[in-house]
Amino acid sequence: MSMIFKFRMLSDENDHFVRDMEVPYDMTLRAFHEFLVRSLGYDDCMASFYTADERWERLQEYTLLDMGDSQSIPMERVMLGQLIHENRDRLIYLFDMLNNRALYLELVEAKRPEAGMEYPRVAFEHAPAPNQYDPEANEDEGSIFEQMMDDFGDFEGDDNYDDE
Numbered sequence: 001m002s003m004i005f006k007f008r009m010l011s012d013e014n015d016h017f018v019r020d021m022e023v024p025y026d027m028t029l030r031a032f033h034e035f036l037v038r039s040l041g042y043d044d045c046m047a048s049f050y051t052a053d054e055r056w057e058r059l060q061e062y063t064l065l066d067m068g069d070s071q072s073i074p075m076e077r078v079m080l081g082q083l084i085h086e087n088r089d090r091l092i093y094l095f096d097m098l099n100n101r102a103l104y105l106e107l108v109e110a111k112r113p114e115a116g117m118e119y120p121r122v123a124f125e126h127a128p129a130p131n132q133y134d135p136e137a138n139e140d141e142g143s144i145f146e147q148m149m150d151d152f153g154d155f156e157g158d159d160n161y162d163d164e
Helices: 029-040 135-141 144-152
Strands: 004-011 018-024 048-052 058-063 072-074 090-096 101-111 121-126
Touching: 018 029, 029 048, 029 090
Parallel strands: 058 072
Antiparallel strands: 004 018, 004 101, 018 121, 048 058, 048 090, 090 101
16 A cells, blocks of 8 residues: 545534545545445445535546446546545535435545554544434534624624714
8 A cells, every 4th residue: 555545524514524534545436435334324325426626516426336328437447546636636425315415525635554554544533424314413513603603692782882
C-alpha cells in the first residue's frame, strides 16, 4: 500500500455529523461503498457516487449496479486513485435515492500509511450518522450556528441610543 486518502464526510442534514475516513488509494468505489455502509451502521442499500465540482454540483455518476448505459459507470470498475487527482477533490455519496439524500466527501489529505495501522478505517467521528430511512429524525439536531444565534435572540437593544 503506497498511499492513503483521508476524506472528511459531512451531511447537510446534521451540522454536527463529521467522519474522517482513511482509505487506500487503490480501493474500488464498491469496496468504499461497503466500508461506508458498515462504518455508518446502515443496511445494504442502492447507492451511487458522483464526482463533484467546487460548488458540489454532481458530475460523473458511479452506480452500484451496471445500468447498461453510457452515463453511469459501475463502482466495481473504478478505484479511488483513478478519480482523485488533487487535494480538495470531492465526492457525493447518494445513499437514499428515493429521497435524494447524500453525504459529502472531500479529500483533505493524501499520505503514506502509518506503520501498524489497518486501512480502511474511521480516523475521527463526531455525532451519529444521519438516519438511513427517516430524514426527519435528523432535524432535532440543529446546527452549531443556530445554537449560537439563539443566545443572541434574547438581546434587547436600547432604542434610545443617540449617536450625537
